[in-house]
Amino acid sequence: MAPLREGTVRLGDGRALAYAEWGDPHGMPVLHFHGIPGSRLERHTDDRMYARLGVRYITIDRPGYGRSDPLEGRSFLDWASDVSSLVADLGIDRFRLFAVSGGAPFALAVGAAMGASVERITIVSGVGPSDRPGAFRGMDLSERANYWAAPRYPRATATMTHVFLGSAARASDLVARAASHAGKTVAARAGEARALSEQLREALRQGARTTVWENALCARPWGFSLASIASPVQLWHGERDRVCPLHHAEYVASALPHATLTVRRGGHFLVLRCAEEAVRALIA
Numbered sequence: 001m002a003p004l005r006e007g008t009v010r011l012g013d014g015r016a017l018a019y020a021e022w023g024d025p026h027g028m029p030v031l032h033f034h035g036i037p038g039s040r041l042e043r044h045t046d047d048r049m050y051a052r053l054g055v056r057y058i059t060i061d062r063p064g065y066g067r068s069d070p071l072e073g074r075s076f077l078d079w080a081s082d083v084s085s086l087v088a089d090l091g092i093d094r095f096r097l098f099a100v101s102g103g104a105p106f107a108l109a110v111g112a113a114m115g116a117s118v119e120r121i122t123i124v125s126g127v128g129p130s131d132r133p134g135a136f137r138g139m140d141l142s143e144r145a146n147y148w149a150a151p152r153y154p155r156a157t158a159t160m161t162h163v164f165l166g167s168a169a170r171a172s173d174l175v176a177r178a179a180s181h182a183g184k185t186v187a188a189r190a191g192e193a194r195a196l197s198e199q200l201r202e203a204l205r206q207g208a209r210t211t212v213w214e215n216a217l218c219a220r221p222w223g224f225s226l227a228s229i230a231s232p233v234q235l236w237h238g239e240r241d242r243v244c245p246l247h248h249a250e251y252v253a254s255a256l257p258h259a260t261l262t263v264r265r266g267g268h269f270l271v272l273r274c275a276e277e278a279v280r281a282l283i284a
Helices: 076-089 101-117 141-152 154-178 184-203 209-218 246-255 271-283
Strands: 005-010 016-023 028-033 055-060 095-100 118-124 233-238 259-264
Touching: 005 076, 016 076, 028 076, 028 101, 028 271, 076 101, 095 101, 095 271, 101 118, 101 209, 118 271, 141 154, 141 209, 154 209, 233 246, 233 271, 246 259
Parallel strands: 028 055, 028 095, 095 118, 118 233, 233 259
Antiparallel strands: 005 016, 016 055
């Protein structure tokens, strides 16, 4: 489905921040923070779910993704400033956050910076601080290599990332086409593949430099204290996640004042199975 509304907000420094809205325009505001990489097109494959749940679901291109202008050298707290401008423009005083994978530190930064405006946060398969001992234990070699290479060889890493993700988008598109006339189960997988292809293509609209920068950002001190986040945080994580191993969620849960951790069977793409349940818990 097409979003109910797409738009851009003009920020104080002149940059454009792009977003899309899904679901019920009068429902509970929930902001979605995509992974690394990602775009405003990242959402549940059955996006009718948001209207069913009475949610005004707002997805956003972070700077340098999709149609949002880049911001060189940005931090997690810079993102909180952008979000503050966005919700003011949309007339939203209080909201909830749903973040996936690399979107986790961006959600936690907004929670730290915007206080009572953030009523609750849900994070699925989220990355934790990687500047701590043992942060890379249990992580796939390719992920560890990415963290190591991103700050040291950003141009080469961006080129390789663009080629790899572009191939993934094309492969997903082929799966979707091949399964488009198959049975219900296969067709559901085709929908997931089509959605992945769509959002990856949009994420790479401006190239892969932003993906490399955000990976480097995750690997250094985050610039805010987890202990300062007063909002309740719900963490959902797969026990076999090798992109963001389970101990990332366990560490974050232990450092937050108000956190719950739900562990499920599965790997990094747990969100494909638990998104509706997690959104229901977020808005309960």
